[in-house]
Amino acid sequence: MLNFALRRFLLAALVALTVSIVAFFLVRVSGDLATSLAGQEASAEDIEEIRKAYGLDRPIIVQYADWLGAAVQGDFGESLFFPDTVWELVSSRLPTTLRLAMSGLIISLLVGIPFGVIAALRPNSWIDRLAMTIAVAGQAIPTFWMGLMLMVLFSLMLGWTPISGDESWRHFILPAVTLGYYSTPPIMRLTRSGMLEVLSADYIRTAYAKGLRPMPVLFKHALRNAVIPVVALASVQFGHMLSGAIVIESVFAMQGIGYLAWESILRNDIAVIQTILLIVCMFYVFLTVLSDLVNAWLDPRIRVS
Amino acid sequence: MSALLDVQDLTVDIPVSDGELHPVRGISFSIERGETLCLVGESGCGKSLTSLAIMGLLPKRAQRTARVLRIGDLDISSASSREMAHIRGNSMAMIFQEPMTSLNPAYTIGNQLEEALIRHRRVSRAKAQERAVYLLEKVGITGAAGRLRQYPHQLSGGLRQRVMIAMALMCGPELIIADEPTTALDVTIQAQILLLLADLQREFHMGMLLITHDLGVVARVADRVAVMYAGQIVEQGTAAEVFERPLHPYTRGLMACIPIPGKTVRGGRLGSIPGLVPSLIGDMHGCAFRDRCAHATSACASYEAMRDQGDGRAYRCVMTPEETMAASMREQAA
Numbered sequence: 272m273l274n275f276a277l278r279r280f281l282l283a284a285l286v287a288l289t290v291s292i293v294a295f296f297l298v299r300v301s302g303d304l305a306t307s308l309a310g311q312e313a314s315a316e317d318i319e320e321i322r323k324a325y326g327l328d329r330p331i332i333v334q335y336a337d338w339l340g341a342a343v344q345g346d347f348g349e350s351l352f353f354p355d356t357v358w359e360l361v362s363s364r365l366p367t368t369l370r371l372a373m374s375g376l377i378i379s380l381l382v383g384i385p386f387g388v389i390a391a392l393r394p395n396s397w398i399d400r401l402a403m404t405i406a407v408a409g410q411a412i413p414t415f416w417m418g419l420m421l422m423v424l425f426s427l428m429l430g431w432t433p434i435s436g437d438e439s440w441r442h443f444i445l446p447a448v449t450l451g452y453y454s455t456p457p458i459m460r461l462t463r464s465g466m467l468e469v470l471s472a473d474y475i476r477t478a479y480a481k482g483l484r485p486m487p488v489l490f491k492h493a494l495r496n497a498v499i500p501v502v503a504l505a506s507v508q509f510g511h512m513l514s515g516a517i518v519i520e521s522v523f524a525m526q527g528i529g530y531l532a533w534e535s536i537l538r539n540d541i542a543v544i545q546t547i548l549l550i551v552c553m554f555y556v557f558l559t560v561l562s563d564l565v566n567a568w569l570d571p572r573i574r575v576s
Numbered sequence: 577m578s579a580l581l582d583v584q585d586l587t588v589d590i591p592v593s594d595g596e597l598h599p600v601r602g603i604s605f606s607i608e609r610g611e612t613l614c615l616v617g618e619s620g621c622g623k624s625l626t627s628l629a630i631m632g633l634l635p636k637r638a639q640r641t642a643r644v645l646r647i648g649d650l651d652i653s654s655a656s657s658r659e660m661a662h663i664r665g666n667s668m669a670m671i672f673q674e675p676m677t678s679l680n681p682a683y684t685i686g687n688q689l690e691e692a693l694i695r696h697r698r699v700s701r702a703k704a705q706e707r708a709v710y711l712l713e714k715v716g717i718t719g720a721a722g723r724l725r726q727y728p729h730q731l732s733g734g735l736r737q738r739v740m741i742a743m744a745l746m747c748g749p750e751l752i753i754a755d756e757p758t759t760a761l762d763v764t765i766q767a768q769i770l771l772l773l774a775d776l777q778r779e780f781h782m783g784m785l786l787i788t789h790d791l792g793v794v795a796r797v798a799d800r801v802a803v804m805y806a807g808q809i810v811e812q813g814t815a816a817e818v819f820e821r822p823l824h825p826y827t828r829g830l831m832a833c834i835p836i837p838g839k840t841v842r843g844g845r846l847g848s849i850p851g852l853v854p855s856l857i858g859d860m861h862g863c864a865f866r867d868r869c870a871h872a873t874s875a876c877a878s879y880e881a882m883r884d885q886g887d888g889r890a891y892r893c894v895m896t897p898e899e900t901m902a903a904s905m906r907e908q909a910a
Binding site for chain 2: 476478481483487492495569571
């Protein structure tokens with residue numbers, strides 16, 4: 272198990288390095304940074320001056336090495352628009368986004384897994400059809416529209432929740448539900464199909480042949496095997512939520528890194544954009560490792576060779 | 577003393593898209609304590625469904641009816657699902673055909689072995705573990721204590737089937753049902769597993785229903801034989817009698833399929849029964865084997881009664897014992 276974990280972490284570190292390269296270069300291929308920083312009225316001399324001031328005249332490999340060297344020491348540079356350093360900026364905004372994504376994921380797991388199981392136990396029953404209808408709708412409705420509709424209903428018409436902002440947990444309800452609803456369908460569908468497959472497995476019949484009652488068979492023998500693929504999916508979904516937060520935070524005016532990313536893209540605040548890109552990717556990488564470890568714990572075929 | 581397992585007129589019907597499937601059509605047999613009955617027949621003749629019907633593990637769609645279906649004192653045909661769960665794995669246990677997929681990949685061998693005993697006897701884990709080690713050694717697994725911590729994927733097919741056998745024995749069942757327990761194994765392992773089963777059956781004085789399509793298996797372990805064809809038992813009797821003097825043309829056909837060293841011509845054609853098993857969908861009348869039988873006459877279309885020869889010997893054919901023996905001689909000559 273330790274060996275397995277070490278291998279996974281090493282692999283993750285390599286992926287993280289690759290991601291940092293991609294993050295760095297992607298921002299630079301979107302156009303000449305010096306020109307866009309200088310603004311439309313700038314003269315050629317001004318542009319050159321800015322190019323020199325930000326070190327953009329150096330070879331791009333040197334720029335990358337320089338940036339990476341500083342980044343691993345926790346120095347992500349300065350924002351072009353805020354007085355704070357990028358790290359101060361991002362770290363003050365990150366908790367809001369993480370709380371939002373976490374709540375969204377918990378909602379989608381709490382809804383997706385039980386409904387997936389029930390749907391699998393009664394395939395083609397009304398509850399199965401209802402669950403699948405909700406799933407199809409969830410996949411089809413864009414999150415921003417869903418967010419706005421929830422806001423109209425619960426905040427404006429019913430007045431149960433605050434309209435926007437992120438001051439209290441009540442502010443998180445609607446955005447978390449919106450995000451959670453979006454990722455519930457894949458989790459529900461995968462749980463359902465996994466469960467259907469497992470329930471027809473020979474070892475389930477063995478469990479019944481031992482005289483086990485349906486509930487122990489379901490929870491001990493079936494569910495554990497059925498959720499293995501769901502764990503991997505959940506980690507991917509969490510990654511989606513971090514990126515989905517860009518839209519949701521804008522809709523609900525929450526000061527998370529999604530909103531910050533959106534602002535920074537509009538202002539061409541490259542140090543911020545590239546840092547957020549890197550951090551979100553790091554979460555992705557970390558979650559993938561985490562889901563691999565959880566799966567190894569659930570499935571001995573992965574952990575014991 | 578009444579029989580351990582008594583089955584009278586057991587039928588299984590499964591609704592399918594183009595009618596109703598009748599895979600088991602009124603079969604009757606009984607098993608005494610300490611006795612091995614082999615249920616023989618080719619694939620799809622209803623052997624496995626018979627065993628699942630007794631265990632109460634038929635697929636949901638399948639409907640089971642029986643005049644008598646009883647194990648020990650329990651009437652299976654009227655038992656609730658709770659009562660059935662109480663005797664499954666307890667007084668009757670089952671060994672399946674597929675050892676590779678019959679164990680849960682997520683739990684250790686020990687965990688899965690101990691489960692039944694803990695469920696039925698409410699013993700401590702330590703006590704269950706002790707019993708598991710004892711039985712693993714009994715089924716010939718070395719280093720039994722260490723095996724408890726292993727997972728199914730770390731074991732070969734033969735070992736897994738031994739584990740399945742040990743698992744079936746955990747609660748000391750009176751009846752053991754083995755559904756083609758050696759089919760999925762290497763030929764070299766098959767004989768070992770079979771002899772092991774036969775030894776354990778004798779040692780623990782269990783009744784055993786052994787389902788197989790392999791007559792070689794039957795000859796080695798059976799006390800009594802029931803030959804099944806198209807959902808019916810066509811011949812029944814002690815193993816010695818059935819092998820010595822097969823009364824049904826189908827039984828003789830099955831036996832002719834076994835190559836015998838010295839007798840079967842090298843490079844010659846192996847024995848086979850021409851034709852196909854009839855469809856088991858819809859109503860059936862007369863002898864189900866008549867389309868494939870060399871001795872079929874017009875009378876076969878309506879005859880389907882069992883000819884009882886006494887002492888549990890019976891067969892289902894329009895020919896009298898004298899006629900069928902004469903037919904047998906003609907087959908031999910041909």
